[in-house]
Amino acid sequence: MAGFRVGDLDALRMVPHPAVTLLLEFGTGSPVLDYAAGRQQRGSVVAGPGIGSGGAVWARGENVECVQVRLSPVIARAVLGASPADLDGAVVALDDLWGREASRIRERLGDVSSWQDRFALTDALLARRHEAGPPVDPEVAWAWHRIVGGRGLVRVDRLAAELGWSRKRLWSRFRSQLGLPPKRAVKLVRFDHAVHRLVTGEGAARVAADAGYADQSHLHRDVMAFTGVTPATVAAEPFLAVDDIAWPSHETPAHRR
Structure with missing residues (x-):
């Protein structure tokens, strides 16, 4: 996982990566993902492996603060509580997957003052969800x-x-x-x-x-x-x-x- 604080994020091309990407935002601003087809996605999201293929997805925003996690697809199903097959090259709002828990996580990340505390909080969340979720074969x-x-x-x-x-x-x-x-x-x-x-x-x-x-x-x-x-x-x-x-x-x- 990594923490990002960006005052002015201007048209950052998303390059595909072999992981499920979990973006947990908590700042005063909000990251925005723009698609070549015209669709937009704001806030905390989950992106399937290979997101951005063909240069079709760009990130932008102001005063963006977030914790980004690259999840191995092997553990992603357990952590997300949904099949990664529904995320192949796609982006889904975290609210749609986790409901009110997504809002609680955002508030808790905003309440702590250090990156290490945010990493520890995120790590505990992922470990809890992974333990409760179904493993892959x-x-x-x-x-x-x-x-x-x-x-x-x-x-x-x-x-x-x-x-x-x-x-x-x-x-x-x-x-x-x-x-x-x-x-x-x-x-x-x-x-x-x-x-x-x-x-x-x-x-x-x-x-x-x-x-x-x-x-x-x-x-x-x-x-x-x-x-x-x-x-x-x-x-x-x-x-x-x-x-x-x-x-x-x-x-x-x-x-x-």
Whole structure:
């Protein structure tokens, strides 16, 4: 999780990520998500894996204060109390999922004065909901962890064979419990790994070869499909540039002003 306080958030492109995103706002302002199709979403939201594909979602707002959590799809169903399959690439208002509890959380986050207290409050909330919610099938969790651990360099038919499942059964269970089909999960995890290497300044040709793309053109097409911009442009995206600070590799909560 990470904490954000932004006085003027102006047209921040949402770059897809292989997680369910939970945004808990509590400040005087309110974040706004704008869609290319003209729809808007305000306030605390839950976004499915891959939100922002095609560069179709932008964030903005004034005096925005929020705690943002990236939930592994493996635990998202238990925490949210709803199937992530309903969130595939979509955004849902937290009020629609949690009712009055969403308002109580907002008030409690606003009542505490430090980021560490907000992180502790959020962590306790997620732990309580996770403990009470239904787990995913262990086979599905295993398949997800194999995809993430392999940075997307795995074959879906190989996963099914190792589980002793048919491809159809793996697709059905994976999609219904994690919110996206296994093949798209593979592509999204591979993209996420590749695009963060581009942000560090590595060349596209080297990234394409190491990340399992057929060639640099294949990487270019994938980046365009997920973000709507070229690899050269996406490497400078503010949404990605903040990751080293907001989401440190040692997994200690951080805050970003």
